[in-house]
Amino acid sequence: MLSQKDWPEYKKIAQNVEQGGNRDLLINWYDQKYQLFEGGSPAARKCCELLSQNLITSDHLQILDVGCGTGDQARLLQSLGVQEASFYGIDMSKAMLESAKSRKLYKELINSILPDIPYPDCHFDIVISAGTLCSPGNAPVETLSEMIRVTKPIGLLCFSYRLNWFENEESGWKKTHKQLVQKGLIKELVRQIDAYIPSQNIIGLYFVCQKK
Numbered sequence: 001m002l003s004q005k006d007w008p009e010y011k012k013i014a015q016n017v018e019q020g021g022n023r024d025l026l027i028n029w030y031d032q033k034y035q036l037f038e039g040g041s042p043a044a045r046k047c048c049e050l051l052s053q054n055l056i057t058s059d060h061l062q063i064l065d066v067g068c069g070t071g072d073q074a075r076l077l078q079s080l081g082v083q084e085a086s087f088y089g090i091d092m093s094k095a096m097l098e099s100a101k102s103r104k105l106y107k108e109l110i111n112s113i114l115p116d117i118p119y120p121d122c123h124f125d126i127v128i129s130a131g132t133l134c135s136p137g138n139a140p141v142e143t144l145s146e147m148i149r150v151t152k153p154i155g156l157l158c159f160s161y162r163l164n165w166f167e168n169e170e171s172g173w174k175k176t177h178k179q180l181v182q183k184g185l186i187k188e189l190v191r192q193i194d195a196y197i198p199s200q201n202i203i204g205l206y207f208v209c210q211k212k
């Protein structure tokens with residue numbers, strides 16, 4: 001887990017990327033520090049819990065994990081009873097993907113930089129993204145539309161935002177999220193506030209949405 005000690009360096013690099021700096025510095029940071037995320041972040045645990053509580057079918061599910069990191073979402077979801085599923089993951093950090101691969105829980109793991117999601121339209125029953133959206137320097141705001149594009153109609157999307165970055169107009173996340181809901185592309189089923197990075201008192205905003 002991201003600790004008090006690792007926070008200043010991470011924050012500096014992530015803010016620099018957010019202001020148009022070199023993304024490779026953040027990729028390198030994740031490559032070096034991937035072990036901090038093994039075991040799953042509070043965001044991963046909360047998203048998996050909410051998703052498992054809101055599943056509407058027990059059919060075999062195709063699940064895409066956006067910013068899969070060390071692959072704890074598949075492990076957590078399986079431990080919460082989501083057994084009938086094939087997991088697919090996307091991440092920009094090769095070290096994160098190697099760690100996810102070692103769990104042998106994902107059918108496919110792709111090294112890609114968001115917002116690009118290299119899958120066809122309406123491909124997944126579920127798209128999950130923990131700790132990756134609406135966080136400075138990480139996935140850009142266009143990622144949400146891409147996630148909706150690859151989700152099947154009536155499929156579920158479950159994701160976390162950083163509450164303070166969502167509320168900051170500069171980020172553009174609140175505006176984009178609201179527009180996509182107002183256009184009827186997704187419907188909010190669950191919206192909850194909970195812990196996100198406890199060591200920094202950063203709070204998360206968690207959603208389960210349904211694609212129309």
Ligand SMILES: C[S@@+](CC[C@H](N)C(=O)[O-])C[C@H]1O[C@@H](n2cnc3c(N)ncnc32)[C@H](O)[C@@H]1O
Nearest residue numbers: 041044067069091092093113114130131138139
């Ligand atoms: C804070 S970690 C969260 C990892 C995991 N989902 C969890 O909650 O434990 C964010 C992850 O998103 C990935 N990521 C961030 N921005 C990305 C981007 N633009 N494209 C692809 N992956 C990205 C990082 O490499 C990292 O693995």
